Amino acid sequence: MTSERYRPLEGFYDGMIGSDGLPRSCCAPLWEHLTTLGPQGLASVQRSAELSLLNQGITFTVYADARGTEKIFPVDVVPRVLTFEEWTRLEAGLKQRLEALNHFLCDLYGDQKVLKDGVIPTDLVVNSPHFCRELVGTPVPENVFIHVSGTDLIQDEHGEFLVLEDNLRVPSGVSYVIENRIIMSRVLPDLFSRYRIFRVDHYPQMLLDGLRSVAPCDDPEIAVLTPGIYNSAYFEHSFLSAQMGVRLVEGGDLVVDDDVLYMKTTSGLQRVDVLYRRVDDAFLDPIAFRSDSLLGVPGLMHAYRRGNLVLANAPGAGVVDDKAMYAYIPRIIRYYLDQEPLLGQVNTYLCRESKDRDFVLAHLEELVLKPTDGSGGYGLLVGSHATRDELAAARAAVRAAPHRFIAQPIQKLATMPTLIGDPDPHLAARHIDLRPFAVYGAEDQISVLPGGLTRVALREGSLVVNSSQGGGSKDTWVLHDGGEHA
Numbered sequence: 001m002t003s004e005r006y007r008p009l010e011g012f013y014d015g016m017i018g019s020d021g022l023p024r025s026c027c028a029p030l031w032e033h034l035t036t037l038g039p040q041g042l043a044s045v046q047r048s049a050e051l052s053l054l055n056q057g058i059t060f061t062v063y064a065d066a067r068g069t070e071k072i073f074p075v076d077v078v079p080r081v082l083t084f085e086e087w088t089r090l091e092a093g094l095k096q097r098l099e100a101l102n103h104f105l106c107d108l109y110g111d112q113k114v115l116k117d118g119v120i121p122t123d124l125v126v127n128s129p130h131f132c133r134e135l136v137g138t139p140v141p142e143n144v145f146i147h148v149s150g151t152d153l154i155q156d157e158h159g160e161f162l163v164l165e166d167n168l169r170v171p172s173g174v175s176y177v178i179e180n181r182i183i184m185s186r187v188l189p190d191l192f193s194r195y196r197i198f199r200v201d202h203y204p205q206m207l208l209d210g211l212r213s214v215a216p217c218d219d220p221e222i223a224v225l226t227p228g229i230y231n232s233a234y235f236e237h238s239f240l241s242a243q244m245g246v247r248l249v250e251g252g253d254l255v256v257d258d259d260v261l262y263m264k265t266t267s268g269l270q271r272v273d274v275l276y277r278r279v280d281d282a283f284l285d286p287i288a289f290r291s292d293s294l295l296g297v298p299g300l301m302h303a304y305r306r307g308n309l310v311l312a313n314a315p316g317a318g319v320v321d322d323k324a325m326y327a328y329i330p331r332i333i334r335y336y337l338d339q340e341p342l343l344g345q346v347n348t349y350l351c352r353e354s355k356d357r358d359f360v361l362a363h364l365e366e367l368v369l370k371p372t373d374g375s376g377g378y379g380l381l382v383g384s385h386a387t388r389d390e391l392a393a394a395r396a397a398v399r400a401a402p403h404r405f406i407a408q409p410i411q412k413l414a415t416m417p418t419l420i421g422d423p424d425p426h427l428a429a430r431h432i433d434l435r436p437f438a439v440y441g442a443e444d445q446i447s448v449l450p451g452g453l454t455r456v457a458l459r460e461g462s463l464v465v466n467s468s469q470g471g472g473s474k475d476t477w478v479l480h481d482g483g484e485h486a
Contacts, residue, residue: 074472093343130318147312155414198450204243256299451476
């Protein structure tokens with residue numbers, strides 16, 4: 001039977017099996033169903049899910065894989081279950097964090113009281129590669145910098161959720177949340193009938209409503225700006241534009257005239273009021289930023305500064321994604337909201353500080369070293385898994401440019417049963433995290449999609465869940481109060 005072979009990892013919180021060795025109450029129907037299916041039945045369900053992914057072309061790109069870049073986004077058919085109580089606490093903490101960060105960005109590009117009051121070091125901001133000096137003093141429509149967020153969370157060995165990092169530039173993955181749910185409802189319909197699960201397919205409408213709320217007119221023209229078909233998240237760009245019923249455009253489809261953005265159509269130029277851009281700041285406008293960029297639109301930032309265009313997310317929001325800034329976010333919450341943070345976060349050592357740097361260099365084998373401007377798992381070093389040469393190279397890099405690195409204790413990431421093994425399918429514990437998505441609209445209206453993208457490290461022992469590093473995903477079920485159908 002499926003249950004006979006599954007063993008949670010000692011010392012880690014398992015989302016399915018409790019410390020007493022029994023399924024958690026919210027997971028009991030799920031575990032019963034998995035046991036009834038058995039290993040071969042579950043493997044058959046997995047094959048059906050993968051075939052659905054293949055037929056629909058649900059892919060992502062791995063630039064560093066010499067065998068080919070285009071990959072089917074791997075999904076594991078054992079879902080993750082969150083109770084209504086767990087989600088209620090998470091949602092409140094996420095809303096608090098986003099509200100504080102949006103106030104911070106408005107202040108940072110405005111009066112800069114946070115710097116004058118010494119809440120965070122000025123040099124940390126001005127030396128960040130994501131700080132846009134050109135935008136200081138530029139009004140932001142409806143005072144919203146963070147239109148879309150994807151916050152990475154982990155569960156520690158006690159099951160407590162902690163914020164691992166913030167993603168405020170062009171967070172991706174929400175399309176896989178929706179597609180995973182569609183696939184799971186097809187391959188496990190009987191299981192869905194036993195649970196009352198919050199839906200996720202309304203996210204495109206959430207996003208559309210949020211973008212409309214910050215627009216400068218009542219009936220705005222909205223478009224999604226993509227770098228093109230070779231971008232790792234192109235599937236998501238096309239998916240969201242189609243679901244929202246708006247145009248998907250590339251830089252060459254747009255032109256700025258008299259500080260107004262237009263898109264080229266067969267019937268002539270059509271004004272764009274809101275641009276949901278999936279292009280990084282540096283490539284948005286070759287006049288304002290990188291002159292060699294072919295992805296953006298010359299003059300785009302002129303239109304933005306004149307108030308003729310909403311850019312989502314706002315340029316400069318990525319300063320919060322700097323991993324050194326992360327350490328100061330509890331202070332930011334207290335400063336702007338006069339509240340204690342509802343969500344904890346991971347203890348962080350700033351290599352820019354001599355005391356922290358000395359500790360990191362002496363204990364690197366026990367830490368995770370991260371570049372402050374890194375993303376996607378690239379450049380990350382897990383000390384306990386590193387070779388002697390890798391550790392030596394990392395120490396040299398820290399000594400040469402300490403401001404470019406932070407370090408954190410290796411976390412005991414929670415696990416979930418995950419189907420592995422061919423031709424011997426069975427469930428094994430694999431480490432997971434969670435990326436919930438939120439939309440920020442006018443008047444501090446924040447909507448959080450119930451659940452999010454549960455990412456899973458498919459390799460045994462791996463703590464790196466990013467798809468670009470060999471990770472996969474799971475459907476995340478947030479239960480209504482009561483959980484099961486009567």
